[in-house]
Amino acid sequence: MAAGIDHIVAEAGRIDVLVNNAGYGSYGAIEDVTMDEARRQFEVNVFGPMRLAQLALPHMRAQHSGTIVNITSVGGKIYVPxxxxxxxxxxxxxxxxxxxxxxxxxxxxxxxxxEPGAIATEWSGIAADQLENSSAAGAYAKQADAVASLMRSEAHAKRNSPPQVIADAIGKAVTARRPKTRYATGFGARPLIALRRLVSDRAFDTVISRASGLPS
Structure with missing residues (x-):
């Protein structure tokens, strides 16, 4: 990471934008996922992006300008089993x-x-594979089968938004004179975030359980 940032600064003389987009979904019951895998999930999704921010910030501070874009998820505002x-x-x-x-x-x-919603990438298939590796057998097998089947379903794939909507949001963020603090885009992002704000925890539990094919 340090070498990459140094190379960019040496070649371009500055660094104006950092987009932290790397991430994957390590699904499985909290009880089932190994601590090694849990740590790997945080290394990729959290510590990697923040380390790159640490490395880019001194250069951005020196030039008194720059934009850091962190790709989180609607999953940073809501939750599913x-x-x-x-x-x-x-x-x-x-x-x-x-x-x-x-x-x-x-x-x-x-x-x-x-904050992407459902996007047409390899994310769902990888998350489903991780889920089955962790919880396809044992106490959570029925839940795992239901959620993995939903992730791989044709209906789920059809409603996903194209990746271009995220690229467009990034483009707006890095070219705006005063960017928004958040851009929620892609299938389901805004409605789900709004619903989470409006209803109680118990009511949201029921909605998400039913949408995931689980008994509420």
Whole structure:
């Protein structure tokens, strides 16, 4: 990471934008997922992005400008069963982004969060594979089968938004004179975030359980 940042600065003379997009979904019951895998999930989804931010910030501060874009997820605002470790990383990245936004503002640096909904990428298949590796047998097998089947279903795939909607949101964020702090985009992002704000925890539990094919 350090070598990459140094190479960019040496070649371009500055660094104006950092987009932290790396991430994957390590699904499985919290009880089932090994601690090694849980740590790997946080390394990829949280510590990697924040380390890159640490490395880019001195250059951005020196030039008194820059934009850091952290790709979180609608999963940083809501939750689904068997996604605890994944949601933990996205909730964490949301909070870290908020703190960093306040810290970096006096130096002319913007910190923006992009919150994708359902996007047509390999994410669902990888999450389903992780889920089955962790919880296909044992106490959570029925839940795992229901959620993995939903992730792989044709109906689920059809409603996903194209990746271009996220690219467009990033483009807006890094070219705006005063970017929004958050851009929620892609299938289901805005309605789900709005629903989470409006209903109680118990009511949201019921909605999510039914949508996941689980008994509520």
């Amino acid at each position: 068997l996604g605890g470790w994944y949601h933990g990383t996205k909730f964490a990245l949301e909070a870290l982004s908020d703190c960093l936004r306040l810290e970096a503002k006096p130096f002319g640096i913007d910190v923006v969060v992009i």
